[in-house]
Amino acid sequence: MSRAMLLFLCLLGVTGVVGQQRVIYITKYLTWRDAQTYCRLYHLDLVTITTAAENNQIDQDTWLGMYRDDSYSDWKWSRGDEPHTFANEWNSDDPDVGEDCVYKRSTDGGAWKSSTCGSVRMFFCLDDSLFVVKQMKTWEEALVHCRSLRSGTRRYDLASLLTPQDHDLLKSQSLEQVWTGLRFLGDRWVWVGGEDVQYNDITPCPEEKRCGVVDKTTSKLYNIIDCKETNYFFCYRKSF
Missing domain, CATH: 3.10.100.10 (Mannose-Binding Protein A, subunit A)
Structure with missing residues (x-):
C-alpha cells in the first residue's frame, strides 16, 4: 500500500496496512506511555517497524513503538520488548541523552527523532489478530x-x-x-x-x-x- 493511500485511509478513520501489519491511526494527542496504554487496551500495541518498506509507509508525525529504559539502555519495541534490529533511520543529530522515546517526522525525509516520553503526539496502533x-x-x-x-x-x-x-x-x-x-x-x-x-x-x-x-x-x-x-x-x- 502506498503512503498516499495509507494517509487517505487514516484520515477516513479506518484501518490501513503497513507491510503485512494491520494498523489503526489514532488522532488523539497522548504521551508515549499513554499511547502505549491506549493501544494495549483497545488494540495490540504501538506500531513496530521491521523493514525499510514498512518505515516508508508511515509518513506522518507519530509515535513509534520504540523506546529505551534510560539513555544507557538498548532500544526495543513496545510489543513484547522485542529488540530493535532494523537499520537505524535516525535524524543526523539523534538520539539525544534524556530522550527515551521515538517518533517519526514527516519532514527531514521521514527520519526518526528521539523525544522525551512526556511529549504528546498522535500514533499508530497495531491491530493484528x-x-x-x-x-x-x-x-x-x-x-x-x-x-x-x-x-x-x-x-x-x-x-x-x-x-x-x-x-x-x-x-x-x-x-x-x-x-x-x-x-x-x-x-x-x-x-x-x-x-x-x-x-x-x-x-x-x-x-x-x-x-x-x-x-x-x-x-x-x-x-x-x-x-x-x-x-x-x-x-x-x-x-x-
Whole structure:
C-alpha cells in the first residue's frame, strides 16, 4: 500500500496496512506511555517497524513503538520488548541523552527523532489478530512470550491453524520455518490454545520431535521438529 493511500485511509478513520501489519491511526494527542496504554487496551500495541518498506509507509508525525529504559539502555519495541534490529533511520543529530522515546517526522525525509516520553503526539496502533515475532526462541520460550502479551481482556497464545486460509497466510510469509501452537502433550497432539487438532496423518507417538512449525520447505500443512530448536514464531489473539 502506498503512503498516499495509507494517509487517505487514516484520515477516513479506518484501518490501513503497513507491510503485512494491520494498523489503526489514532488522532488523539497522548504521551508515549499513554499511547502505549491506549493501544494495549483497545488494540495490540504501538506500531513496530521491521523493514525499510514498512518505515516508508508511515509518513506522518507519530509515535513509534520504540523506546529505551534510560539513555544507557538498548532500544526495543513496545510489543513484547522485542529488540530493535532494523537499520537505524535516525535524524543526523539523534538520539539525544534524556530522550527515551521515538517518533517519526514527516519532514527531514521521514527520519526518526528521539523525544522525551512526556511529549504528546498522535500514533499508530497495531491491530493484528495473527502476527509473527521475529525473535529466535525455543518452543517453550515462544509460548511464554505470546502469553505475556496479555492486555486488558485480550489474551494471546502461540497460533492455532484451523483453516486452509490460516495455513496459506502463514506460508505466504518470507520465512522458512516458524513455530505454531502445535504440541504433543501427555498422549496426544493439542493446540495449546485449546482447539482440536485436525491433522489425520500426524505421528501418533513421537519420540523426540514434539512441536509443530509451518515449514515452507515441505508441501505438508505442518511439520514437527525438536522443541529445543530456535525459530521465529506466530502469536494470535484468542477469541474466547
